[in-house]
Amino acid sequence: MKKIGIVGCGTIGEGIALFIDKNLSKQATITALADKKKIAATTLNKKLTKKAKIKTIENLVKEVDLVVETASQTAAYQTIKQILIYKKDIIILSVGALIKEPKILKEVQIKNINMYIPSGAISGVDGLGALAKGNIKKLTITTSKPPAGLAGAKYLKSKNIDINKLKKPTTIFSGGVKEAIKYFPKNINVAATLLFASKFNKVKVVIRLNPKIKRNIHKVEAVADEARIKTEVENVSSKINPKTSALTILSTQTLLEKIFSSVKIGS
Ligand SMILES: NC(=O)c1ccc[n+]([C@@H]2O[C@H](COP(=O)([O-])OP(=O)(O)OC[C@H]3O[C@@H](n4cnc5c(N)ncnc54)[C@H](O)[C@@H]3O)[C@@H](O)[C@H]2O)c1
Numbered sequence: 001m002k003k004i005g006i007v008g009c010g011t012i013g014e015g016i017a018l019f020i021d022k023n024l025s026k027q028a029t030i031t032a033l034a035d036k037k038k039i040a041a042t043t044l045n046k047k048l049t050k051k052a053k054i055k056t057i058e059n060l061v062k063e064v065d066l067v068v069e070t071a072s073q074t075a076a077y078q079t080i081k082q083i084l085i086y087k088k089d090i091i092i093l094s095v096g097a098l099i100k101e102p103k104i105l106k107e108v109q110i111k112n113i114n115m116y117i118p119s120g121a122i123s124g125v126d127g128l129g130a131l132a133k134g135n136i137k138k139l140t141i142t143t144s145k146p147p148a149g150l151a152g153a154k155y156l157k158s159k160n161i162d163i164n165k166l167k168k169p170t171t172i173f174s175g176g177v178k179e180a181i182k183y184f185p186k187n188i189n190v191a192a193t194l195l196f197a198s199k200f201n202k203v204k205v206v207i208r209l210n211p212k213i214k215r216n217i218h219k220v221e222a223v224a225d226e227a228r229i230k231t232e233v234e235n236v237s238s239k240i241n242p243k244t245s246a247l248t249i250l251s252t253q254t255l256l257e258k259i260f261s262s263v264k265i266g267s
Pocket of ligand 1: 073092093095118185248
């Protein structure tokens with residue numbers, strides 16, 4: 001029986017915890033929860049059949065076999081620091097944290113730690129992973145959002161973009177993954193996922209605000225010697241947090257299922 005700890009008891013954390021509690025109860029138990037808002041952890045704990053302990057991130061990591069980080073970049077750094085000390089496995093959602101600190105990935109490899117990154121709100125990550133062994137020439141992710149999806153983003157203020165005045169689809173950002181993560185730390189984790197899957201370090205990120213759409217749309221286009229891959233995902237928001245897609249929760253549940261299953265489909 002694997003012991004699992006959840007860092008971040010918000011939208012994704014809850015979706016994962018309840019899934020483990022209900023669907024993976026023969027293989028795993030959630031033994032610890034951590035959240036900077038204690039109320040978030042206690043509220044989630046009440047919904048679990050088998051109660052967990054509410055812990056600090058460090059004590060959670062010490063106790064469990066696998067940590068699921070579903071909190072924020074800050075929490076991801078904190079958690080990874082402990083993961084490296086106590087050599088525990090991790091599923092990480094705040095993938096952007098790894099872009100800022102690339103040496104983490106090397107350390108994870110040296111210490112033989114299993115780090116899992118779900119495909120999140122995009123599809124085709126398996127194909128892009130396969131193309132990493134080929135010769136990728138171009139890889140672009142174009143993310144279109146309803147303007148309200150970026151309400152409050154500091155970047156918009158710094159560029160004098162008033163989301164209420166946008167009448168037509170407008171490109172507000174075009175650049176590399178590092179820059180995209182810097183300006184949109186909560187919104188473009190998938191760009192980091194693409195980079196890690198494809199190992200192509202010239203991934204182009206385009207962010208568009210479109211007042212005519214209601215859902216986040218991620219289009220990924222890869223051009224390689226071996227294949228051209230085009231995917232488009234129109235995401236339905238989670239009911240709890242409109243910034244998080246339902247597909248992100250499902251893909252993380254699927255990844256967990258794969259970890260515990262003897263039949264593993266896809267790369
Ligand atoms: N990889 C992907 O495709 C993808 C997709 C969506 C969201 N995300 C990322 O996943 C993370 C969780 O998203 P969510 O929608 O569940 O968010 P959420 O806001 O619903 O929940 C986050 C929870 O984490 C807690 N938290 C935040 N900072 C913390 C810290 N430093 N220490 C402890 N707890 C902390 C919050 O109190 C909150 O309860 C975010 O970083 C988000 O950017 C990744």
